[in-house]
Amino acid sequence: MIYLDYAATTPASKDALKAFQKLSTDIYGNSSSLHDAGGKAESMLRHCRQKLAELISGEPEGIYFTSGGTESNFLAIHSILNGLPSDKRHFLMTEMEHQSIHILKRHLSMAGFEVSTMKPNACGIITAEILERHLRPDTGLVSIQHANSETGVIQPLAEISSFLHERGVLLHSDAVQTFAKIPVNAARLGVDALSVSSHKVYGPKGTGAVYIRPGVNWRPVYPGTLHEKGFRSGTVNVPGVGAFVTAAESTIGHMAAAYEKHQMLRSHFLQGLKERRLPISLAVSDAADSQVLPHILGCFFHCFEGQYVMLECNRRGICISTGSACSAGYHEPSNTMNALGIPREQALQFIRISFGYDTTKNHIDKLLDVLTDMNHEKGDQRIDRRIKTDGS
C-alpha cells in the first residue's frame, strides 16, 4: 500500500513508540500524586513542557497538554473567550477552519458569545482588508489556521497578529498542519495562542497541546479543574506526552530536509500532470500570491468526483483523501471549498494528496499512472454514473 494521506494522520515513529513503552513502564504514576511515583511523572511532564516550549519558542508555563488537536482548539478558544472582559464577547474565525472549530460555533453561542466567520480571498488568504471588514468593537479573539489542511495555504500570521494587536484583539491559530512541517515560532508569529497535535508529527494518537502566551488572561472551561493548572481535567497522559514531544523533536530535527524533499516531490507531481496532460489542477495555484505547505496538494480532477478518484486509487493500492469531512457513501463540499467560493460540482471533484517521511518519487509515479489510466478510461461517461457504479 502506498500511503499519501499524511495530512490526515501519520504512523507513530519508532522513537516515539519506544518512549511511550518506556514511560508507561517506568513512569506510570499519576502526575498529580505527591509520592515519588507521581513526582517522577510530574517531573517528566515538566521536562516535556520545557522541551515543547523550546520547539515553538514559547514559555514553558504557557504549555497545556490535551488529548489532541480537536480538544486543543476547543479548550484554547473557549478558555480565552472566558477570560475576556464583558465588552469583548465577539469571536471571529475563518470559514476554512478545521471542523473542530466549526462545531464550536453553536456551543459558544449558547455560552453567550457572538460568533461570526470570514471568507479568505481567492488565493485562500486572510488579508488586512478582510479583517478590517469583519472586526467589531467587541471582537476579543480571532482564530485563523496557520495553514489549511486541504490546500496547504499558509496564512501570513505575523502580519495578521500585529494588525490585530494594534486593535487590542487576540489571535489563536490552529497550527496542527504546520507544526514540525515549517517553523512554528510563537514569538515571531505573534500569536497569543496556538494548537498542535501529536499524531500529525509521527507521535502517538490521543495527545496534543495548547500554547497560551503567559499574560493572556484565560479562565477554565470547567471551573474547578485541577490538572494542567486548571486548563484540562483528567489524569495527564504522561507517556503519550513524552512520546509526542520525542516525535516532535525528531520531526523538527528533520524538518528542513523533509521540506526540501516535499518540494521536489511536489514539482515532480505537477510536472507529471503537465507531461501526461491530465485534467488536474491545484485548488489554489502555486503561482498565486500565497505560500503553501509543499507536502499538501489539494487538486481537482476535472470530470471525476473526488470520492470516486479516492476509491479508485484505493482499489489500486494508493491511499489519498477527498479532504472533505466525509463518511461512507456521503460527502459534501468541505468548509474550505465553500470558503474559496468553489462551485459545488467542482468542489466535489476535490482530492488531496499529502506526502510524508516514506514518500518517494516512485510513489508519485505510481499515483500518476493510476490517474492517467482513469483519465483514459473516462470516455464519455458522466460523473454520476461513475459514482453509482463504483462508489460505496
Next chain:
Amino acid sequence: MIYLDYAATTPASKDALKAFQKLSTDIYGNSSSLHDAGGKAESMLRHCRQKLAELISGEPEGIYFTSGGTESNFLAIHSILNGLPSDKRHFLMTEMEHQSIHILKRHLSMAGFEVSTMKPNACGIITAEILERHLRPDTGLVSIQHANSETGVIQPLAEISSFLHERGVLLHSDAVQTFAKIPVNAARLGVDALSVSSHKVYGPKGTGAVYIRPGVNWRPVYPGTLHEKGFRSGTVNVPGVGAFVTAAESTIGHMAAAYEKHQMLRSHFLQGLKERRLPISLAVSDAADSQVLPHILGCFFHCFEGQYVMLECNRRGICISTGSACSAGYHEPSNTMNALGIPREQALQFIRISFGYDTTKNHIDKLLDVLTDMNHEKGDQRIDRRIKTDGS
C-alpha cells in the same frame, strides 16, 4: 519502591503495550478515512467496540470511546441531559462523586440544567429513602458511582436502577473504579449509562469509554460532531483503544483470582493493625452494612494528618495516597469525607492504600512496619508540628 496506589493509576501491562505498539505501526490510519488504511482502523475499532460491549454485557452500538474517565463522565452526563425532554432538566448526583463530575455542576447550571446533590447514609450507601427525598418531578438523570475511589464502598446499583426506572428517571454510573475489579454487567445493574477508564485496568493512559444503553436518547455536546457517531469529536485513538480493550480483557480474565488475593491482603492488613494495636480505623467499617472493593482501604491514622503519613511512607519507599484532591503543600477534606459527615480534623487524617497485581503480603508487612514506627515515634507531638516539620 512499593506501589500501593493502584486506585490512582496502574502501570500499563505488557500485553497492552504490545498491542499499542503493533496497532500504532500496522493500523495507523485515521478511522474516518475511507481508504484501506482508514478501513483497517475502522474495522479494528468495530472489533474493540464489540469486545468491550461483551465485557460489560452491553450492546456494541452503545459503546463510545473517549480520552479517559473524566471525559467519559462529562460527555455521558451532558449528552444524556441534552436528550431529555424539556420538563426533565433536573440532574441529581451524590456528593461522593469523582471530581470530574463535581466540576460539571457549574457548567451544567450555565447550560440551563438544575443540579442538586445528595449525601449517602453513614455506611456510604445511597438508599431508596435518600433517593425518594431528593427526586423531583423534573429529575431526568441521576449519577451514582459504582464504587467510591476512597472508601471502596459499592452502591447497590441494581436496586437503585429499578427504583429510578419505576419513576421514569435514568441512571448513569461512574464505574471507573469497579470495571475489571468486580463484574460490571450493564444489563444486570440496569444502568442506562456508565463510564470506564483504561489506565485503572492496566491499559494505557489517554483512553476510556462510555456505554449508553441503545434506546436512551442523547444529543451531542458539540452539535456537528462527526466521530464516534457524534458523541466525541477528534481522531479516534485506535491504538489506545485496542490496548485498552486488550488490558481490560486480560484483567477481567484474572478478576476472580485478583479479588480473592485482595481479600486476603485486606484481611492481612486489618489483622496486622489489630495485632500491632495501631490507631488506624477504616473510614467505613467492613462490618457495616455495605459491600466494599477489597483492594481499596480508606483509613484514618488517628493523630496524624494523611498528607504527613503519605510523605513519611514515601520517604521510606512506599507510595500510598491521601485520597483527597490535593496539590503539593495544600489539601482539603475530600468530597467523600464531607459527604460521609466526617469532621474536618478527622477527614484530614485520611489515607488510602490500594492493591494491584504485584502487591504481596510482604508489601503489606513493610507498610505495617512503617506505620508502626510512625506510631512509636509519635510521642507527644501535635499534628500541626509534624506537618510543618516534615511536609512539603
